[in-house]
Amino acid sequence: MKVIVRDAEIFRNIELEQLQDYMQSHGWQFDRPFLDNATIWVKQEAQRGQFEIMLPNHKNLGDYVTRISEAIEALATIESRSQLEIIGSLISSYPNITIQGIVTQIPSPNGNTLNREITLLGVVVDKLRPVITLLADYEYILAIKAYTERLPVLCQGDLIKENDKFMLKNPQQFRFDETVRC
Amino acid sequence: MSKHLQPNLTLDINQQKEQFSNTYLQAVTTVAGYSLYKPFVDDDSIDWGIAAKGLEGIVQAPRLELQLKSTSRDVLDDKVIRYPLKLKNYNELILTGYATPRILVVVIIPEKLTDWLKESEEELCLKHCAYWVSLRGMPPTKNTTNVTVTLLRENQFTVAALQSIMLDISQGVKP
Numbered sequence: 001m002k003v004i005v006r007d008a009e010i011f012r013n014i015e016l017e018q019l020q021d022y023m024q025s026h027g028w029q030f031d032r033p034f035l036d037n038a039t040i041w042v043k044q045e046a047q048r049g050q051f052e053i054m055l056p057n058h059k060n061l062g063d064y065v066t067r068i069s070e071a072i073e074a075l076a077t078i079e080s081r082s083q084l085e086i087i088g089s090l091i092s093s094y095p096n097i098t099i100q101g102i103v104t105q106i107p108s109p110n111g112n113t114l115n116r117e118i119t120l121l122g123v124v125v126d127k128l129r130p131v132i133t134l135l136a137d138y139e140y141i142l143a144i145k146a147y148t149e150r151l152p153v154l155c156q157g158d159l160i161k162e163n164d165k166f167m168l169k170n171p172q173q174f175r176f177d178e179t180v181r182c
Numbered sequence: 183m184s185k186h187l188q189p190n191l192t193l194d195i196n197q198q199k200e201q202f203s204n205t206y207l208q209a210v211t212t213v214a215g216y217s218l219y220k221p222f223v224d225d226d227s228i229d230w231g232i233a234a235k236g237l238e239g240i241v242q243a244p245r246l247e248l249q250l251k252s253t254s255r256d257v258l259d260d261k262v263i264r265y266p267l268k269l270k271n272y273n274e275l276i277l278t279g280y281a282t283p284r285i286l287v288v289v290i291i292p293e294k295l296t297d298w299l300k301e302s303e304e305e306l307c308l309k310h311c312a313y314w315v316s317l318r319g320m321p322p323t324k325n326t327t328n329v330t331v332t333l334l335r336e337n338q339f340t341v342a343a344l345q346s347i348m349l350d351i352s353q354g355v356k357p
Contacts, residue, residue, distance in 0.1 A: 034245075038281035048238070052236050060279060061280055062279050065222060077238055
């Protein structure tokens with residue numbers, strides 16, 4: 001099944017530099033500016049010909065989301081990959097996201113301190129990925145219960161990618177996911 | 183028998199106007215040698231994009247995006263068309279911060295549905311005419327619902343006009 005992404009927030013959170021780096025590493029080259037606020041990038045594919053993609057110049061443009069979504073759609077067509085796969089390799093930060101998953105790693109309490117980094121296995125854009133977050137006190141105890149009883153959980157926070165690992169900063173509302181029955 | 187030929191499946195008049203103006207735009211764009219595309223659904227101030235078609239259906243520059251409106255109201259003056267545009271649309275069309283330039287196209291359609299098309303063996307004529315304007319850089323307004331925008335009657339949205347706009351864009355000149 002071909003999944004078409006229509007969630008504007010996802011595209012808004014794709015950084016232009018990340019997309020340009022991705023394109024350059026996949027053989028795309030800057031070709032020319034387009035009017036005041038965009039650039040045209042091209043890629044020569046043997047036997048298929050020359051493809052073209054327009055990129056906006058900065059995030060504040062009114063059509064940033066539209067242009068980024070078009071670029072991802074075009075890349076997916078040209079590279080025969082899914083949009084989700086491409087977005088998955090481009091997302092490096094996603095503020096105020098809710099991660100749904102299960103707790104896969106949880107260290108024992110350290111002395112009297114009830115705060116430790118736990119690992120959730122949750123869906124980030126296109127697939128299950130480990131997400132590390134620091135929980136304390138009541139939420140940490142909930143995480144232990146979720147881990148031992150294999151209960152699915154939800155947690156809100158700001159997702160960022162650091163050294164190829166996803167971290168959920170400022171975790172809030174860590175809770176059991178009552179919508180899922182195991 | 184005849185009553186079965188008039189099922190309740192017909193579009194309402196506003197949907198008919200929308201489809202008719204889409205068809206008008208499609209005809210002009212096709213003859214001008216460009217293709218139409220639907221932009222991302224999130225953007226409600228843009229109905230269509232016009233571009234050169236590249237390989238495998240991926241659009242190429244030059245690019246132009248537009249809001250398409252239609253009306254049967256008496257909006258024609260000697261020299262201009264005065265069209266009441268929703269404030270939100272106006273506010274978005276006057277901005278300069280877009281990668282792709284934007285214009286407003288208004289299709290004037292006869293009031294009576296039976297007058298919309300002139301059909302014969304020789305021709306299929308779509309009535310009446312479309313006009314275009316770029317509102318980029320126009321001043322903000324204190325209006326609260328609509329803004330009456332003025333389109334010059336000489337700015338007909340014809341094949342030649344579209345080709346000229348696209349040529350200008352490809353040479354770095356925005357409409």
